[in-house]
Amino acid sequence: MRLWRKLYRLTGQASAGMQADLAKNYFGLFGLPSTFDLDATDLAARYRELQRRFHPDRFASASEPERRLSLQLTAQVNAAFQTLKDPVARARYLLALQGVDTGEDTDTAMDPAFLMEQMELRESLAEAREAADRHARLESLRLRVEEDFEARTALLRSRFAENSEPARRQARNLVREMQFLQKLAHEVEELE
């Protein structure tokens, strides 16, 4: 509940003067229902449409209140787009809207099997760094991480579709694991 209140405050503050129901929810801002499943192309099209209409450049000769509103609105649109286009950020946000705090900073307990797997992957990464066939190893590692990530994205989709308390708990774990995988993928990319 607490995180939800935080999000509400942020959006309320950043868009003072706007009608609350439009700005309080990133999905609502894009005219979309609050669901995990969304079409990336459609999201990008909506984003561009909002920018095209409300960017401060469109209001350069407008009155002061209109200029301020356009700045606040497009700042919000950009922040919303960053959140919605990334599956992990989107899932985290959606859970927050449903009153679930993913708590990456405070709660470090993870599924032991998942942690074991991560340690193995990290060992492979360390070995690949030194290996003669470094590029081939990094490439196969990248594919492996990508697969794991995709599998969890699919699971996440089904968990969000179910809309039950246990499904939300599972979704929360998936988000936390995907965060790990994202970090790992980034490190592999850095080395490649």
Place this chain on the structure above:
Amino acid sequence: MALLQISEPGQSTAPHEHRLAVGIDLGTTNSLVATVRSGVADTLPDEQGRHLLPSVVHYRRDAGPEVGEAALEAAAEDPLNTIASVKRLMGRGIDDVKRLGNLLPYEFSPGASAMPRIKTVAGEHSPVEVSADILRNLKQRAEATLGGALSGAVITVPAYFDDAQRQATKDAARLAGLNVLRLLNEPTAAAVAYGLDQSADGVFAIYDLGGGTFDISILRLNRGVFEVLATAGDSALGGDDRDHAIANWMWQHAGLTEHADRKLQRRLLRDARAAKQALTDAPAVPVQVLRPDDTVWQGELTRSTLVQLVDPLIERTLTPTRRALKDAGLKPKDIQEVVLVGGSTRMPRVQEKVEAFFGRKPLTRIDPDKVVAIGAAIQADILAGNKPDSDMLLLDVIPLSLGLEIMGGMVERIIPRNSTIPTVRAQEFTTFKDGQTALLIHVLQGERDLVSDCRSLARFELRGIPPMVAGAARIRVTFQVDADGLLSVAAREQGTGVEATITVKPSYGLTDAEIESMLRDSIVHASEDNTARNLREQQVDADRVLEAVQAALRVDGEKYLSRDERAAIDAALALLRNARAGTDAAAIKQAITAVDQATQAFAARRMDASVRAALAGHRLDEFKS
């Protein structure tokens, strides 16, 4: 896709007078002003027909400052009072300036805001004031040519400029009496000049080697919208360095000691520049140095020597180029067009190297000195409202991450670099000690983890937090970056609602007191009648407000306003019209503020309805398909 037609609040539906708007390229070596006339964008020459204004200001004891060619001529004779390449000092602190070392022969003294001030016979001048003198000159040129007061200007900055440098540029424009419509990244302006905004979707690289800065930007055009995918650069690398490399070569070959005096340094630089330009047409040119003991060294500078001298500098531009491509997740072959910007790209050697790197011939059709100013003029024309049907939209990103200092001298990133602007982000922090009642918010810009490796932008305090145990307070810090890339920061303790907000005045920016005193000084010293100018500026502003509000009322006045609200707005407008007819600039300004206040709720309702309509259009479209 077909969308419902709705009126956009920013755009007036009634035909209006053409507004005078210019694009200004405030360069390290040269500056230009351009405008759109009869649909064609071009730079404006001075009375002698020269388009380029050397970015040089000569301060004199008993007369106003000379700007441009006249100042350049004075440089060799009066180096201490002639300020060149001042763009390198914009938004910089005295320590940064010292790091530039003997490249700059000026004497500095720190000002009240840690901004360096240059000592001259006409008093001390900050880089912002020197830039304002250049801008004022261009403004006068434009107003004389176009025959009226400017309604606004788009001023370009290197994409890599940080918040301090952008703020300094905006301060300079304010001092020069310019209404800044937008600070535009130079590479984006260049892309607009080439009409790339009207081309097919694709990815473009803008390679800008100017007098004092190098910038590389990777732009993506997607359904008519520009996005800056990545920018990188080196704010202390450019054609000036090439001139210095040649001057150093001459200096070494002339067998000079380490203590070349400033006049000699200037002369060497001037001769180096001339030799470099002569080498575009000839394979070799004679050079000579008059030594302090009146003996003369004579030598020859060949193209191959020049290549040896400049190749390392050109190589240095490829490192940020690779970095930008990597940030954008692209390879050189993914780039559809390469645009060359900056006089330094005229050098055949630069074009060869760029072509070799990208594997394609760069675009060179537009004069690389003018291309940025021309793009800025096109954008200014649109922002001033002269082309209400234009669909162009330029999305920009912040070049460097923004963050806060946390315990242990570490930086917590709030807005990562390359985030599209405007943007807003918030994060929660807490207190470190029991009973802590104040919090120092230290705002930083940069990519490194340690505070000492990042640029300090501002510090401010949040006071009045009620005493609590450590970690119990919840302080939400919100960063907002506007379309010009300028930051404001707000901090709020969530439990009590205690708040503190600042528009970030960078540590190296000007204090408000400094700006005020400069404005006063410029009023005392300016040759033009400033009261009249100020009045004219307020009148232009008043006309803009009247027109915008009236257009909005025509379209939506019935829809969103009660009788009382409408009456209040009409009354405010009547007061403004009245003030506009008079000659009291302060009264006009006050009346404008009153109209702004009276129309706040109206503007919010229109914007809100407009957002709904935009999305409703989408849904309708999807139902149809």
